[in-house]
Amino acid sequence: MISVAGVVVFILLSPVIGGLIAGIDRKITAHMQGRVGPTILQPFYDVGKLFEKEMTVANDTQRFYVISYFIFMIFTGALFFAGGDILLVIFALTLAQIFLVLGAYSANSPYSHVGAERELIQIMAYEPMVILAAVGMYVVTKSFNVSAIASYNQPLVLFLPGIFAGFIYVLTIKLRKSPFDISTSHHAHQEIVKGVTTEFSGPTLGLIEITHWYETVFLLGFVYLFFAFNPLIGIVAVILVYLLELLIDNASARVKWQLVMKSSWMVAAIVGVVNLAILYYMGVG
């Protein structure tokens, strides 16, 4: 049930795939804005540059937190692609993100602090929806294991349309895209400077960037699960979802965190109750 090959492939290929996705992201964004934009390989240059910088820290505990964030994010994705228990994957993801938040807290700095608080609000906003997505998958496939869910022979999205829509809603938060990029984002428009990542620099920041790539690959894998019955459709769906996120990102401005929190919870509550209730009454549960 645990696939070692999945783990190895994930660990080795994700930085490449994640970086390419980030690069394509920036290219398409640029074209949407009528610009030329950087090359697709730009994120790799960015990370390479960050590792060439001098190692400076805000305090001596920061590196520990960032390295922990990195290791546990890899753990999360590796567990996911190995076919492990999806709830444990979600919990490991939370653990990884708490490390990033702690790293931001440890640097006693105003922007970093506000970024950390908002990051926690973000986590609080999307966590119910993600757990409900896992629960929905269990209700349909009777298993929490990713390997069983992935090999289910019917399209999950047909049974879980509401939950899928809700998941896409919170995916915007997780991918740090407008209108929900309240704690940090790649674009320049930060009213709290760089938020969570303000006090990280050089190689530490590079490590955070790479971890974000791992996270992106994992999240897209999660989206794939909804369409896993047919790999081709799954990959097309993932691409379409990502393009949709890009479109939403470019077409909207950031909203206040109160709106992020309230709307995510309302969406999660409504789709969770309605979708799961319907499943139960249909006798699937």
Place this chain on the structure above:
Amino acid sequence: MTYLSKSPWILHYDATSCNGCDIEVLASLTPMYDVERFGIINTGNPKHADIFVITGSVNEQNREVVRNLYEQIPNPKVVVAVGICACSGGVFRECYNVSGGIDKIIPVDVYVPGCAARPESIIDGIVTALGILEGKRNSPRSGVKEEPPAEIQQGGEAQ
């Protein structure tokens, strides 16, 4: 060829400028000039920056700030002084309240004169700075200015 020159992130600061040069700097980010195709991102955070783009002639309040921002940028870093006020104080050179140029506070690597400096000169200045940045990266003592600063003529050609 280091990664530094492929992905230079700039920190733009206005030290008592009239905002003329600042507007030109920001214009470089617009689709018209689009410096992001060189990988340049305007980060607002010195800890993430490589190139410190400053305008203005630096009054009393700004002296500490400029020094503080400069120190917070991790090495290797370069400073680009944009506009004649940043280079030498410009028309305000004789005033009692300005220091008269960035190089009175921190070491400057590239001077881009002009009032206001054109986006083409600014971009040219930054590209020159990239070369210097690479030199600092490759030299064993990063952060130490080795060569004399390059000067960009009005019209955008390096000497």
Place this chain on the structure above:
Amino acid sequence: MQLLLFLILGPLITAFFMLLVRKEPERNWIVKLSALGIGVVTVILLLSLFDKGTLYYSFAAESTSLLMFFIEMAIAVFILYLGIKYKNYLVTGLILLQSGLMLYFELVYAHSVDVKYTLFIDQFSIIMALIIGIIGSLICVYALGYMKDFHAHHKELPDRRNIFFFIMFAFLSAMFGLVFSNNLLWVYFFWEITTLCSFLLIGYTKTEEATSNAFTALWMNLLGGVGFAIAILYLATQTGGIMGLEALLASGKALVLIPVVLIGFAGLTKAAQLPFSSWLVGAMVAPTPVSALLHSSTMVKAGVYILVRLAPIFQATFSGYILAFIGALTFLLASAIAISQSNAKRVLAYSTIANLGLIVACAGIGTYEAIWAAILLIIFHAISKSLLFLSVGTVEHQIESRDIEDMNGLIMRMPKVAAMMVIGIAGMFLAPFGMLISKWAAIQAFIDAPFGFIFVIILAFGSALTLFFWAKWMGRLIVVTLERENLETKIDSNIWIALVSLAGLTAITCFIFPVISAMLIEPFLLQTYGNVTRLSQDNIIIMVMMLFLIVLLPVSILLPQRKYRHLTPYMGGMTTNTDLSYNGAIGLKRDLKLSNYYIIPWFGEVKLQTLGIYLCTGLIGIMFVTAAYVGVIV
């Protein structure tokens, strides 16, 4: 059986010694010896009886029951006297009602009720005994150091430490009695003793606030006691005198649902579920060992203990679902309120209420999976929460404040205690620590139950809320500020013993929980339900891997590192350093203060508590009505 008697009577003997001894060195020795003794005996109990299944004993039923009745009446008179003296008519009325009911029972029905076995022991009792014996003893040891500091700080309060320790040990004795009793009358007796102990300890400082909160706790628990008394009368009159737990559990649901729901109601009041949560929050005025022992790890666990015991009867009944819903709502609302609190002990109080709500929800659902989750929750919560309470108490004495905002950068001023607090907090919500395992088990249990998806949804939202308030507290602790004076040098050695032991226990139980599950919980489930559940082998391996990682990573901090250049925080270019002071306009030095988000407009205590009280009172009403329907009509 000697072990059981030792555990029930031993602490009582120590308690009487505590009344007499007034000098510190003697007191220290007696407490530590007793603590060691109790702890060792509970472990012996574990090792000798864990594989023996359920054992029943009949022990001097008649004479002991009579003695208990007299003690109960004496306590009633005492409470009546206090109720009249302090003009608290609610308490006076309730104690009159309760004693009246029990008097009526004793005079009319007592001789016709025959319980075969008075004491018993099974794996669940062993688990509870371990919690009471090990954690309770450690807290008493901690209390030695804590109360010394407490009275040094509060010279205006009368030093009644002999009474304090007397009540603490009497309480331990009562708790042991509660978990070993099979005769419901005995359970009721020990139950009322714990109510009394809680009342006396909350009011220990005799300030106006303490007295008022003590009376609140008293009337709410007495209300539960009245419910218990009515249940006993019902059992005596309507069911032909079923008074033993084992007989109760073996009876048909329709027959005993009403008394079970009544006893469940008593459990709800003792576990401070909505609408009875305010007494627990008010109890935080008591000294920290009281909060740790009574109001997080032990006494409130008695409330959920009885609910878990009765869970087989709640299973698949409508009343059971309502009970579970009360628990789930409490979990959700209490977690939300905890976000808006900045007083550390109130955060811990609400978190306790929330976790108890989760256990109640599992008990109400009553399937074997749910009970597995419930017992795991009981174990892990007891350990982590007591560690947290003890740490907060220690910190409070050193920094003279209970506010989380004042704990900013605690890792610099009190590194070891802050580290233990971080372990405690991590133990409450992070994978792969215990509470997370339990929550995971709860999700799986809820999903498989009919209509369980409602509970899963509530759990998902509630657990997101808990994440927020724990993580922001942890963030406050680990801020790296300028070097400050180390405040840890003045901490009493007794306090260290307790703290380090509990921190170690937190880690160890996480590692060995599969063993605990296999040795104790699963046999209990097999016996009670005929079915077991556990985490799959793969998942256990992965959890252990995560644990290793988590343990190894901090060790890397201790390794010698290269000193990297430190950068000052970014404050828009203002020159500052890690204590966030800067030179503002006109050169005046200003300080910047950062504080957490409390989001009071959404999570304010008043609004949410009122909502909870109305909702849950209504739900309790429905619970009684549906039980009556099943019990009387069906």
